[in-house]
Amino acid sequence: MTREQERARARHRHEEQARSAKPPVSEATRDKQVFGVILAVILIIGAVIAVPKVLEARSTAAPAAAEATADGTATGTAAPGLLAGQRLATGCTTPPPPQTKPKSFPKAPDKATAAGKTFVATVTTTCGDLVLELDGVKAPQTVASFVHLAQSGYWAPSPCHRVTTEGIFVLQCGDPTGSGSGGPGYTFGVENAPKSGTYPAGSLAMARTDDPNSNGGQFFVTYKDTKLPTTGGGYTIFGKVIKGLDIVDKIAAAKALEPNPTDGSPVSPISIVKVTVTERKP
Known part of the structure; x- marks a missing residue:
């Protein structure tokens, strides 16, 4: 290879290196780049920490908003005082929680205190007043x-605690615990049970177990004519509804909670708040 050819090859290599070489970076520019990288890393770390907190806040807030609508309708998790799936009927207020330690009494009162008398009871409920006439005769x-x-x-x-909407038509009340098994601490026997087993709409009668001597504090109202078994002596009729049966109709119309909408806790809850009784003078 001639000297001229060697010089040409060396010149070609220099030109190739010049084309492939990156431009030099000043210290100021390099510092800016390093700062940019650090800032980007900080932002990424911050985003990783912040995103779960945002999602956590949304996930905890959503169920609370779904608990009860403006009209008191319960959806999802029940609002305080309501069972899951319950919703307030028009004109009703949210019921208080059931009692955990109801009063208990050693024995039934003397029947002579009511014998031959008529009383009027006003049952104040979360859905309005039921007025009852009590037949002590x-x-x-x-x-x-x-x-x-x-x-x-x-x-x-x-x-x-119970509404039935098929076969028999009753709203059952009187257990302060709401369990359906509570009683006042004493029991007594059946009185004035119709032999036919027919209970006209508006009848006020006692609930009991299979034992005819298990009457206590639970009672029911029939909102339609109802036929009940006469086994064990039937069920004591001790009065009638003289005002407010439309309230019972309204509760029954909403039926019972699933899984059995024909017999169970009412979809539209109702609770007794107070009961006042006065004797009706002749």
């Missing part, structure tokens, strides 16, 4: 018990 022991429990505040408060 036909059911003195039952009426004596009802008056005693009312005056002692036994049912304040007390949820109506």
Whole structure:
């Protein structure tokens, strides 16, 4: 290779290196780049920390908003005082929680306190007043018990824990615990039970177990004509509804909670808040 050819090859290599070389970076520019990288890393770390907190705040806030609508309708998790799935009927207020330690009494009151008398009871509920006429002539022991429990505040408060909407048509109340198994600590027997088993709409009667001597504090109202079994002596009728049966109709129209909408806790809750009783003079 001639000297001229060597010089040409060297010149070509220099030109190639010049084309592929990156321009030099000043210290100021380099510092800016390093700062930019650090800032980017900080922002990324901040985003990683912040995003879960935003999602956590949304996930905890959403169920709270879904608990109850403006009209008191319960959706999702039940609002305080309501069972899951319950919703307030028009004109009703949220019921108080059931009692955890109801009053208990050693024995039933003397039936002589009600014998031959008629009483009027005003049952104040979260959906309005039910006015009842109590017949101490036909059911003195039952009426004596009802008056005693009312005056002692036994049912304040007390949820109506059962509604039936098929076959029999009743709203059952009187257990302060809301469980359906609570009682006042004493029991007594059946009085004035219709032999036909027919209970006209508006009848006020006692609930009991299979034992005919298990009457206590639970009672029911029939909102339609109802036929009940006569086994064990039937169920004591001790009065009638003289005002407010439309309230019971409204609760029954919403049926019971799933899984059995024909028999169970009412979809539209109702609770007794107070009961006052006065004797009706001749």
